[in-house]
Amino acid sequence: MVKICCIGAGYVGGPTMAVIALKCPAIEVAVVDISAPRIAAWNSDQLPIYEPGLDEIVKQCRGKNLFFSTAVEKHVSEADIIFVSVNTPTKTQGLGAGKAADLTYWESAARMIADVSKSNKIVVEKSTVPVKTAEAIEKILTHNSKGIKYQILSNPEFLAEGTAIEDLFSPDRVLIGGRETPDGQKATQALKEVYAHWVPEDRIITTNLWSAELSKLAANAFLAQRISSVNAMSALCEATGANISEVAHAVGKDTRIGPKFLNASVGFGGSCFQKDILNLVYICECNGLTEVANYWKQVIKVNDYQKNRFVNRVVSSMFNTVSGKKIAILGFAFKKDTGDTRETPAIDVCRGLLGDKAQLSIYDLQVTEDQIRRDLSMKKFDWDHPIHLQPMNLAAVKEVSVVWDAYEATKGAHGICILTEWDEFKTLDYKKIFDNMQKPAFLFDGRNVVDVEKLREIGFIVYSIGKPLDAWLKDMPAMA
Numbered sequence: 001m002v003k004i005c006c007i008g009a010g011y012v013g014g015p016t017m018a019v020i021a022l023k024c025p026a027i028e029v030a031v032v033d034i035s036a037p038r039i040a041a042w043n044s045d046q047l048p049i050y051e052p053g054l055d056e057i058v059k060q061c062r063g064k065n066l067f068f069s070t071a072v073e074k075h076v077s078e079a080d081i082i083f084v085s086v087n088t089p090t091k092t093q094g095l096g097a098g099k100a101a102d103l104t105y106w107e108s109a110a111r112m113i114a115d116v117s118k119s120n121k122i123v124v125e126k127s128t129v130p131v132k133t134a135e136a137i138e139k140i141l142t143h144n145s146k147g148i149k150y151q152i153l154s155n156p157e158f159l160a161e162g163t164a165i166e167d168l169f170s171p172d173r174v175l176i177g178g179r180e181t182p183d184g185q186k187a188t189q190a191l192k193e194v195y196a197h198w199v200p201e202d203r204i205i206t207t208n209l210w211s212a213e214l215s216k217l218a219a220n221a222f223l224a225q226r227i228s229s230v231n232a233m234s235a236l237c238e239a240t241g242a243n244i245s246e247v248a249h250a251v252g253k254d255t256r257i258g259p260k261f262l263n264a265s266v267g268f269g270g271s272c273f274q275k276d277i278l279n280l281v282y283i284c285e286c287n288g289l290t291e292v293a294n295y296w297k298q299v300i301k302v303n304d305y306q307k308n309r310f311v312n313r314v315v316s317s318m319f320n321t322v323s324g325k326k327i328a329i330l331g332f333a334f335k336k337d338t339g340d341t342r343e344t345p346a347i348d349v350c351r352g353l354l355g356d357k358a359q360l361s362i363y364d365l366q367v368t369e370d371q372i373r374r375d376l377s378m379k380k381f382d383w384d385h386p387i388h389l390q391p392m393n394l395a396a397v398k399e400v401s402v403v404w405d406a407y408e409a410t411k412g413a414h415g416i417c418i419l420t421e422w423d424e425f426k427t428l429d430y431k432k433i434f435d436n437m438q439k440p441a442f443l444f445d446g447r448n449v450v451d452v453e454k455l456r457e458i459g460f461i462v463y464s465i466g467k468p469l470d471a472w473l474k475d476m477p478a479m480a
């Protein structure tokens with residue numbers, strides 16, 4: 001029986017391995033982690049991450065051919081194929097701080113593999129890593145090899161949160177990069193056979209190692225660039241009276257551009273886009289490609305601009321101050337159908353409003369109060385470390401309350417900010433909400449989910465990203 005071990009039981013390791021176990025009953029899959037609470041949660045009824053469809057798969061396979069364990073060394077030493085899916089945060093100190101990927105966790109996983117292995121291994125990079133990481137890992141492994149042969153493959157993951165199971169069941173492509181030697185090709189073939197249990201062969205792409213590593217960073221940079229492009233246009237729409245939904249629809253009809261991923265928003269979030277672009281920028285700079293680095297940096301600058309613009313719009317519309325005013329925040333996760341808050345634009349928007357002394361009442365369908373409080377007091381990039389290494393005893397933010405109902409959040413509020421596109425926010429009883437708010441009642445839709453005209457009829461002053469401004473907002477221009 002082929003044995004697979006995945007180091008890192010996170011948003012990637014958990015779902016990917018669950019799907020491999022489901023689709024390959026003859027393979028034994030062990031997912032290991034240094035975080036005991038995380039492993040305990042994977043072995044409980046309350047999985048550590050919320051992902052539609054994941055519970056059922058885990059229930060079906062757990063204890064049969066899918067195991068979650070803290071016995072890292074045991075499972076690594078027994079495995080034929082080892083996936084490494086650990087954190088690769090942005091460095092916060094030293095050379096490349098604020099940009100370069102911190103490979104501490106990756107390196108410690110590689111050293112551990114070298115220490116405990118007694119048989120040949122295929123080591124698969126599942127984490128997103130800088131180009132040429134495989135070469136460094138190869139050096140660590142072979143330096144300590146004791147005669148054991150290692151083949152390193154790059155197999156980046158392209159799943160998006162909220163649709164992870166769908167994406168894993170039916171990926172646009174599976175990418176495998178390997179050495180172009182007979183042993184390298186054999187390893188590539190072995191991994192290809194795992195995916196071939198359910199992925200059509202023409203969707204499994206094989207490349208050299210460096211192309212696979214770079215393709216992951218490139219794909220995320222292209223995706224994020226699309227959002228910054230549409231968000232940049234949204235600012236111009238507000239200035240000119242054009243409507244971003246109409247512009248995006250018209251632009252996306254061009255088959256060369258396509259309709260997906262063109263929703264203007266308060267800004268992109270998530271654990272990957274910013275981190276991976278910063279990483280790309282750093283690699284360009286290290287290779288002397290300043291113009292290329294600056295080009296990609298702009299994608300992040302526009303994203304920061306979009307978040308700032310939103311906060312400025314809220315404050316300037318409400319008579320240039322939100323001091324002491326109750327603002328309801330609807331949605332805190334970085335997108336719908338996930339409880340993940342890593343780099344969510346809600347953090348920056350909330351901090352901006354708190355900076356102007358607002359009182360926030362936050363409601364999200366999946367994010368816990370504890371998580372929200374941690375996010376609002378944590379330093380940038382501190383989130384991307386194993387949970388037991390993250391700062392504890394964070395300062396309490398007393399101007400924030402977290403509630404479990406949109407009506408409660410909005411009761412007595414001066415304004416509402418919609419920051420996540422949860423379906424529930426489309427069907428709330430906005431008349432009831434309006435009646436219970438201070439007047440004038442403001443609604444700032446950072447996700448374009450509400451029916452602007454209907455809300456204006458009820459009496460709201462509405463701002464919706466990239467949509468024609470109502471008269472009130474035109475009279476209260478926001479500073480960029």
Ligand SMILES: NC(=O)c1ccc[n+]([C@@H]2O[C@H](COP(=O)([O-])OP(=O)(O)OC[C@H]3O[C@@H](n4cnc5c(N)ncnc54)[C@H](O)[C@@H]3O)[C@@H](O)[C@H]2O)c1
Binds near residue numbers: 008011034035385387
């Ligand atoms: N989240 C996504 O949607 C996504 C998608 C594609 C790629 N990625 C990439 O995949 C990697 C993992 O991301 P994630 O979202 O799953 O992170 P995560 O924080 O959810 O999970 C990483 C896990 O690795 C564990 N870990 C760290 N060092 C370890 C070690 N030495 N031994 C054992 N366990 C260790 C941590 O405790 C943690 O549980 C990152 O490189 C990320 O960029 C993420």
Ligand SMILES: O=c1ccn([C@@H]2O[C@H](COP(=O)(O)OP(=O)(O)O[C@H]3O[C@H](CO)[C@@H](O)[C@H](O)[C@H]3O)[C@@H](O)[C@H]2O)c(=O)[nH]1
Binds near residue numbers: 220227263273
């Ligand atoms: O038209 C759009 C699409 C997305 N977003 C925002 O962009 C962010 C990222 O969304 P999405 O890409 O759907 O989620 P992620 O889970 O971050 O997935 C991205 O990052 C992963 C980690 O690398 C990759 O594997 C995926 O392919 C890539 O889509 C979220 O805040 C979204 O709200 C928009 O504002 N407008």
